[in-house]
Amino acid sequence: GSDALSGKVVAITGASSGIGAATARAFADAGAHVALAARRADRIEAIADELRAQGASAVAIPTDITDEASANAFIAGTQEQFGGLDVLVNNAGLMLLGPVNGGDTEAWRQMLDVNCLGLLYCTHAALPIMREQRSGHIVNVSSVAGRTAAAGVAVYNLTKWGVVGFSEALRQEGLRHGIRVTLVEPGFVETELQSHNDGDERIAAMMAARKEEIGKVLDAEDIADAIVYACAAPPHVSMNELLIRPTGQA
């Protein structure tokens, strides 16, 4: 029901922009207490201020999820602030494109660190709290790129494919403990993600062409709404997987 999320404690990574920021706003609108994590402290603080001004309960916790101690501090800080942890949205992510041949190995490490290890650290910190509560919900944001591979996307594909497999295994581990897992796989969403490749004109042009071909792409709010919907379902309902493309995306 519409009150299902009232008073729930929701921790969101990558809440400084795009899907994460929209998700924080959507949970706050639903009456949840939200904890926002990202590296850009000014951004998450401004969003938390905005939400509090609207009467919501929000806290900004500057975090680099690739640093295990920082990820742990985010989860512990959320629990301290609000007295529990009902939902973790593992949303932070990085997309650096380019062929494998001659690829930038530092970009590969960054993607593995954020998209995979950061997600693992936050999950690792959240599980004991959820096990003790005997309830919890972990939402992992993968991508259409976690199911469909393409030349030039290989390492991003690797990280997002990993999140797909991990999420199903995690679901099986949690199901006797009242812990739900939802995998979210967005198609093209209008966010800062595309600008991660701004240094590379060829890739920027390719992204612009893809967008043109799709027509109306998704807004971050479209994904946020789906995440909130999955989390508002009654405890016996587990939405395992949400694959959401813009209608015009092949």
Ligand code: NDP
């Ligand atoms: P944005 O670039 O707008 O958001 C990415 C977020 O991740 C930012 O808030 C950024 O915050 C955060 N982040 C990056 N590195 C770290 C870090 N080390 N520690 C903490 N936070 C970090 O992109 P989107 O909103 O599009 O991306 C959200 C998720 O959606 C990603 O996992 C992405 O792969 C996925 N996705 C996006 C699609 C799209 O078309 N946009 C399609 C499919 C999936 P900061 O820089 O402040 O740390």
